[in-house]
Structure formats: C-alpha cells, structure tokens
Amino acid sequence: MTTDTHMASAELGDTIIKIDELNKWYGQFHVLKDINLDVKRGERIVICGPSGSGKSTLIRCINRLETHQEGSIVVDGIELTEDTKHINDIRREVGMVFQHFNLFPHLTVLENCTLAPIWVRKSPKREAEDIAMRYLERVKIPEQANKYPGQLSGGQQQRVAIARSLCMNPRVMLFDEPTSALDPEMIAEVLDVMVGLAEDGMTMLCVTHEMGFARKVANRVIFMDGGQIVEQNQPEEFFNNPQNDRTQLFLSQILQH
Amino acid sequence: MSEVKIFVPAPDRLPPSNTLGPIAWVRENLFGSIISSIATLLFFYLFFSYVPPFLEWALIKANWTGTDRSVCEANTAGACWTFINVRLEQILFGLYFASKPEELWRPTLIFVLFFALLLPLLFERTPGKKWLSIILLGVFPVVFYFIVYGGSFGIPQSNTTQWGGFLLTFALAFVGILLALPIGILLALGRRSEMPVIRSICVIYIEFWRGTPLITILFMASVMLPLFFPAGVEFDKVVRAMIGITMFQSAYTAEAVRGGLAAIPKGQAEAAMALGLGYWRRTVFITLPQALKISIPSIVNTFIALFKDTSLVSIIGLLDLLNMAQTAARSVEWKGYDIEGYLFAGFIYWAFCYGMSRYSQNLEQKLDTDRRN
Numbered sequence: 032m033t034t035d036t037h038m039a040s041a042e043l044g045d046t047i048i049k050i051d052e053l054n055k056w057y058g059q060f061h062v063l064k065d066i067n068l069d070v071k072r073g074e075r076i077v078i079c080g081p082s083g084s085g086k087s088t089l090i091r092c093i094n095r096l097e098t099h100q101e102g103s104i105v106v107d108g109i110e111l112t113e114d115t116k117h118i119n120d121i122r123r124e125v126g127m128v129f130q131h132f133n134l135f136p137h138l139t140v141l142e143n144c145t146l147a148p149i150w151v152r153k154s155p156k157r158e159a160e161d162i163a164m165r166y167l168e169r170v171k172i173p174e175q176a177n178k179y180p181g182q183l184s185g186g187q188q189q190r191v192a193i194a195r196s197l198c199m200n201p202r203v204m205l206f207d208e209p210t211s212a213l214d215p216e217m218i219a220e221v222l223d224v225m226v227g228l229a230e231d232g233m234t235m236l237c238v239t240h241e242m243g244f245a246r247k248v249a250n251r252v253i254f255m256d257g258g259q260i261v262e263q264n265q266p267e268e269f270f271n272n273p274q275n276d277r278t279q280l281f282l283s284q285i286l287q288h
Numbered sequence: 289m290s291e292v293k294i295f296v297p298a299p300d301r302l303p304p305s306n307t308l309g310p311i312a313w314v315r316e317n318l319f320g321s322i323i324s325s326i327a328t329l330l331f332f333y334l335f336f337s338y339v340p341p342f343l344e345w346a347l348i349k350a351n352w353t354g355t356d357r358s359v360c361e362a363n364t365a366g367a368c369w370t371f372i373n374v375r376l377e378q379i380l381f382g383l384y385f386a387s388k389p390e391e392l393w394r395p396t397l398i399f400v401l402f403f404a405l406l407l408p409l410l411f412e413r414t415p416g417k418k419w420l421s422i423i424l425l426g427v428f429p430v431v432f433y434f435i436v437y438g439g440s441f442g443i444p445q446s447n448t449t450q451w452g453g454f455l456l457t458f459a460l461a462f463v464g465i466l467l468a469l470p471i472g473i474l475l476a477l478g479r480r481s482e483m484p485v486i487r488s489i490c491v492i493y494i495e496f497w498r499g500t501p502l503i504t505i506l507f508m509a510s511v512m513l514p515l516f517f518p519a520g521v522e523f524d525k526v527v528r529a530m531i532g533i534t535m536f537q538s539a540y541t542a543e544a545v546r547g548g549l550a551a552i553p554k555g556q557a558e559a560a561m562a563l564g565l566g567y568w569r570r571t572v573f574i575t576l577p578q579a580l581k582i583s584i585p586s587i588v589n590t591f592i593a594l595f596k597d598t599s600l601v602s603i604i605g606l607l608d609l610l611n612m613a614q615t616a617a618r619s620v621e622w623k624g625y626d627i628e629g630y631l632f633a634g635f636i637y638w639a640f641c642y643g644m645s646r647y648s649q650n651l652e653q654k655l656d657t658d659r660r661n
Contacts, residue, residue, distance in 0.1 A: 096558055115566070123564035133559035137577050137657055146573060147563035179657040192559075199563060 043250070044072030047203060047234055048093060053102035055088065055258075062088050063099070064258040070203070075235045077245040077266075080255035081281065086238045089255070090205045093236070094125045107202060123151055126196030130208040132188040134180035140167065140191050141176040144198045152199065159198070166194040170224050186217025190224055197228075204228065206237040240285060246270065254278045346631075357622060371625045372632050375616040379632065382452025382612060391444070394435050395455050401431065402458075410647065412654075425466060432459070448526040452607040454636060459526070460598040460608070464533040465591050471534065472541025473580075477571060479546055490542070497539035502600050505532045510604040529601045533594065540590040548583030549575060581655045588648035592641045609633050 048070035055063040063085045070076060078086045091097040092104060095111055095118045104111045106121045135143050144163035148154040154162070167173045170190035172183075180188055189209055196204060206225065210218040222244050229235060229248035239245070245252050245266050252269040254262045254277075262275045270286075273279045306312060318328045349366030351359050352373065360368035372379065378386040381395040405424040408414040436455070439445035451459070478490035497505070509532035513523055552575050560570040580587070599610040607615055613629035616622060 094562055096561060119564050119566060122562055125562075127559075127562035129555060129559060129562075131553075131555055133553075133555035135556065135559070135574055135578075137581065137655070147565060150569050150573070151564040181657060195563070 043074050046070065047072045047107055048236075049103075049105045050093075051103045051105075053089075053092065053099055053104065055085075055092065055097065055099040055101075062258050063092070066102070066258075066260060068253075068260070070234065070236065072202075073232050073234055074250050075229050075233075075248050076237065076251045076253060077249040078236065078238045078253045078255060079240055079242075079245070079281075079285075080261075084255040085258040086255045087207050090127075090207060090236050090238055093203075093205060094122050094127055096127075119151075123199060124202045125205060126199060126201035126203070127205045127207065128189070128192050128196055128209045130211050132180070132185070132192045132212075134188055134192055134195070136180050139177050139179055140172070140183070143180065143191060144195045147195075148198050163194070163198050166197045167191070169197075169227070170194045171220075184217060185213045186220045189213065189217075189221045193221075193224055193228075203234045203236065206235065206239065208238050208240075210239065210241060242270070242286065254281065256281070357625075360625070367631075368625050368628050371617070371622045371628050375619075375622065378453060378616055379609065379612050379629075380454045382450060382455050382607065384446050384450035384452075385455070386453075391446070394438070394443070394446075398432055398435055398455075399458075402428065410650075429462070429466065432462075448524050449605075451526055453612040454609040456526070456601070456606060456612075457595075457598050457609040460529060460533055460601065461591075461595045463530045464537045464594050464598070467534045468537035468541045468594075469587070471538035473545050473576070475538060475542035476545035476549055477576075479542065480549055494539045494542050497535050498543065500536075502533070502536050502597055503603055505536050506600060506604050508532070525604060525606060529604060529606060533598065537590065537594050540593075541587060544583045544586040544590055545579060547586060548579030548581070551582050552578050581652070584648050584652050584655075588644055592644055595641055595644070596637055609636060 046069050048068070050066055050068040053063055053066040053068075054061070066089060068089075078089065080086050088097055092099050092111075093106060099111075107124055109117050109121055111117065111121060134140075135146070138146065141160060141163055144166065145154075145156065145159040148159040148162065149156055152159075164173055164176065167176055170193055172187055172190055172194075175183055175187060175191070180191065183191065193209075209225070210221050213221060218241070222241060225235070225237070225244065226248055235248075237244075237249075249266050251263055252266050253260055254269070254273075254275070256277055262269070262273065262278045264274070269278075270282065273282055317324075319325045345365070346367050349363065351363055351366055351368050351370045353359065354370045355374060357368070357371070359370050375386075377392060381392070385391055385395050402424075405420055405428060409417060409420055409424070414420070434440060435443065436451075436459070437446055437448070475490045475494055478486045479494065481487045481490070506529060509528040510525065513528055513531070517523070556574055556578065557570055560574045565573070599608050601608055602611040610630075610633045613633040614626070617624075617626040617629035
C-alpha cells in the first residue's frame with residue numbers, strides 16, 4: 032500500500048470521515064474486512080473494483096444504510112452507533128446519489144428537492160424552494176421543476192437526484208455507481224455536474240468505473256476486492272503504475288475496451 | 289461544405305373510406321368472424337327477449353301512486369312501486385323515525401348534509417376540497433351522532449335498537465370504513481416492523497380477525513362482549529356491531545395496504561433515510577402515499593364488500609336496508625311484494641357500490657404520476 036501524500040493534499044482540511052478496522056458480515060458472508068480509511072475535508076475519492084468487492088457496501092456503511100458489526104466509523108466528529116439521533120445527524124450532513132436515482136415518483140421535481148430541507152432542516156417553504164431552484168439551475172434543469180420524475184430521462188433524473196442531495200447542503204457526498212444505469216449519451220451530462228461539484232471543493236466518495244472521471248477529479252483512487260482495500264494511490268500513479276497484480280489485472284480488463 | 293438536403297414532411301392523407309364510418313365499425317367489430325357473428329346474434333336475441341318485458345313491468349306498466357295494495361291488485365302487469373313509496377321512510381330510516389313523523393327531519397337532514405358534502409368532492413375543480421374532506425370525515429360523524437342519536441340540544445334520544453333501514457347500513461359502513469382505514473394502516477406498518485413484539489401482535493390480530501367469519505364476530509360481539517365487562521355495563525347493540533365490523537374490516541384493510549407497501553422498491557425508503565428523514569416522516573411522505581395509491585383497488589374492494597356485508601347484522605336482530613325491505617314486504621298490508629322490496633334494496637346497494645368503484649378508478653387515474661411518460 033502506498034501512502035496518500037500527493038500534490039493536492041496540501042489544500043485538504045482535517046479528517047471528516049474516519050473508518051477504523053471496519054468489519055461487516057451478511058450472515059456468514061464476510062463482506063468487509065478490516066477497512067481503514069481516512070477522508071479529509073475536500074478530498075475526492077474514487078472507489079473501484081469488481082462486483083461483489085464490497086465497494087457499495089462500504090459507502091453505504093458511512094450513512095448507516097448498512098450496519099457494521101466491528102470497528103468504528105466517525106463522521107464529522109459523530110460516531111455511528113445504534114443511536115437513531117446520531118444516525119439522523121450524520122445522514123443530514125452526508126448526501127447520497129444512487130445507481131437507480133430513487134427519486135420519489137409521486138412528488139414533483141421541486142417537491143423532491145424541498146421535502147427534506149423543509150422537514151429535516153425546518154427551512155421555510157419559500158426559502159427551500161429558492162434554494163432548490165438554485166441547485167436545479169446548477170444541474171441545468173430548472174425548467175423541469177414542476178414535472179414528475181417519470182417524465183424525465185435517466186440523465187435528467189440523476190441530475191435531479193444530485194440537486195436533491197445538495198439542497199440539504201451536505202458536507203460529504205456519496206455516489207453509488209451514479210452512471211451505471213444510464214445510456215452513454217446521458218453519462219456525460221451527469222459526470223459534468225459531478226466534475227463541477229468537485230471543482231467547488233465538495234468532499235466526494237464515488238463508487239464508479241468511469242476512469243476518465245477518476246483521472247480528472249480524484250485525489251485518490253481506491254481499488255477493492257474481496258471486501259478489502261487492495262491498493263490506493265493518486266490517479267496518475269494508480270493508472271500508470273499499479274503496484275498490485277490484482278489491480279493490474281482489473282485495470283487491464285476495464286481499460287481494454 | 290456540400291449542399292444540405294432539407295426535409296419536407298409529406299402531407300397527411302385520409303384513410304380509405306371503407307375503414308371509416310358506422311357500417312365499417314359494425315362489420316369489423318360485430319361480424320368480424322363466424323364466432324363473433326353468432327355471439328352478436330345471440331346477444332341481441334337474449335337482450336330483446338328479456339329486457340323489454342322487464343322494462344315494461346318495472347317502468348311502463350308499473351304502479352307508482354296510491355296508498356294501499358288495492359291499486360297494485362287492480363293492475364298486476366306492472367311492478368308495485370306503491371309499496372316502496374308508502375313504506376319509504378321505514379326502508380330508508382328504520383322503525384324509530386318512520387313511526388315519528390315529527391322526527392323525520394333528522395335522518396333527512398343527515399343525508400342531505402352527506403350528499404351536499406360528498407358531491408362537490410367528486411368534481412375535479414371544487415375549491416377547498418381538503419376542508420370539505422376534513423368536514424366529511426371528522427365533523428360529519430359528530431353531527432350524525434347528535435342529530436340521529438340525539439339526547440342533547442333538545443333533540444330526543446332515539447332508540448338504537450329501532451335504528452334500521454338504509455340509515456343503519458350507512459352508519460355501520462361509514463364507521464367501519466372510517467375507522468378501519470387508519471387502524472388497518474397501522475396494522476400493516478406493524479406487520480412490517482423490525483420489532484418482533486409489535487410484528488407478532490399485528491400478525492396475530494390480522495390472522496385472527498381475518499380467519500373468523502363476520503357472522504361469528506357479530507355473534508361474539510353480541511353474546512360474548514358483555515362477559516368481558518362488569519355486570520351492569522350495558523353495551524349498545526349498534527355499537528357492538530360497529531366494533532365487530534371495524535375489527536374485522538381493519539384486518540382486511542391491513543392486508544390490502546401491506547400488499548401496497550411490499551410493492552414499493554427498497555430504494556425509496558433508502559433515499560428518504562439518506563436525506564435524514566426519520567421513520568414516521570419517511571412513512572407519511574414517501575412509502576405510505578405510494579403504497580396507498582397502489583392498493584386503492586384492493587382497499588375499495590374490501591370497502592364494497594363491507595358495505596354489502598353490513599346486512600349480516602340481521603343475525604343480532606338489527607334490521608338494515610335489506611332486512612327492512614324484507615320485513616316491510618312481509619307485513620300484512622304488503623304481503624307478496626318481496627320482488628319490489630329486493631329490487632329496491634339491491635338498487636341502493638348497487639348505486640353506492642358502483643359510486644365507490646367509479647370514484648376509486650378516478651382517483652387511480654388522477655394519482656398516476658409515475659407512468660405519465
């Protein structure tokens with residue numbers, strides 16, 4: 032394993048996510064093994080690996096969509112425990128974007144974006160709507176605000192999902208394969224939005240196989256297999272000079288095409 | 289750069305004339321094949337041999353006026369609606385109100401009020417629908433209690449054992465539906481709870497009430513319920529029937545709602561969790577509205593079944609719409625006019641059930657946001 036000192040680290044802040052000796056099982060199946068990961072404020076991490084390697088499970092542990100059995104996760108100074116209050120405190124600060132968007136189909140785009148700010152952040156409705164419109168403009172679909180998700184294309188839906196998360200003004204954004212369910216033409220419009228977020232200094236953990244995106248914005252690329260972190264490095268080193276044979280095999284397979 | 293070709297759409301033409309018009313429609317749809325032609329002819333034969341004679345009996349030659357059976361006995365070729373006309377108060381409002389002309393305004397006012405609140409709700413553009421619904425579901429039952437039951441504000445208390453007819457059917461069904469929906473929703477949520485104790489309680493409740501016939505429940509409500517209370521505590525018969533029906537109905541509603549909840553993708557709750565919404569907000573804003581929308585047909589199905597099942601209260605000696613019509617047709621004055629009584633009762637049941645069915649279809653269409661591509 033190489034150290035994570037690289038050129039961008041000078042700009043990074045203090046540790047916002049600290050994962051120590053994390054272990055998780057699904058029944059008998061050991062899905063995450065001794066994971067240690069520190070994420071600095073402003074850091075952008077891309078996590079890749081074969082399917083079943085535990086990468087989605089890892090980021091889902093960070094906002095407690097999955098529970099872990101051993102080890103600790105501390106997000107912004109709050110440790111994740113059974114305590115529902117702590118869990119909701121953390122979820123408020125951590126946004127998540129899903130592979131299948133998971134927009135609320137019975138609410139309009141605008142309502143999707145204002146529901147949590149109004150009920151969780153207790154923002155006044157007008158203010159929540161103003162903020163929502165601002166983020167919808169940022170993801171370039173303000174004109175769709177009063178439509179229902181079912182009327183939008185996949186790429187538009189995923190951009191709404193990003194705007195919905197941003198409306199909560201999160202400190203960290205988790206992306207769980209955000210472009211895997213999209214047609215090629217739509218991947219670009221979603222990645223553009225994500226690059227824009229990265230440029231604004233958002234702390235991001237992104238499970239994706241978009242290696243172009245990783246090269247462009249990541250401070251660090253993590254490769255996982257069999258529930259373990261096999262290798263992590265800054266993108267240039269990671270792609271050009273992978274240290275582990277498993278990483279080399281994986282990269283040779285996904286970069287071949 | 290080479291010259292770009294400009295696309296000009298070709299003008300639209302009319303379809304061939306032999307595929308248009310009523311004759312083409314009849315040929316295509318009614319006589320399209322041999323089997324289709326036979327079915328068409330058979331249908332018309334049956335239709336014309338049964339429907340006109342029925343209409344002639346029920347409408348054209350029917351007796352509408354008069355005050356006793358002599359009118360009907362003079363003309364036996366038509367239905368005797370005179371019977372319904374004379375006994376209308378009894379069939380609609382029951383014996384208590386039918387025997388006291390000075391109190392008839394009470395049930396009349398209640399139904400006028402009910403329809404005045406309900407009808408505007410059926411139209412898309414009515415303003416303030418939210419308030420109308422709240423009044424209908426929250427205030428109306430209270431008004432019903434004070435007007436129909438009485439006992440305060442100078443309104444004489446009515447004897448519930450003499451409640452009957454459509455008024456009783458309506459009261460039982462309205463209370464059953466009104467209480468069963470929220471209880472059913474809570475039971476459905478409880479059955480999907482992660483807490484084993486709550487889950488077990490809900491499963492036992494649902495399976496017990498669902499596995500017992502309504503007749504048995506009504507029997508138990510009338511015979512066994514008093515055993516659980518100290519001697520002297522008198523439970524009103526109608527209240528007992530309402531409790532029994534609500535218990536029974538809530539188990540069915542719970543299963544209909546659970547079906548809807550099970551159909552909501554896990555990602556919906558996860559997305560709500562990820563935004564920091566707690567269990568109740570997640571349920572109220574995200575999962576439940578979608579689940580209820582999916583389960584509208586099956587919920588309304590159980591409501592329609594309940595509306596008709598209220599006639600089982602005859603088992604504990606209450607005379608609802610059906611039984612009151614039957615009773616009236618067996619009275620000395622009107623003996624032999626059972627058919628008219630059943631037809632009238634059947635028509636009222638049908639009108640209400642069909643109304644519920646249409647309303648649910650409307651609601652489904654209106655709430656269909658996710659497939660509006």
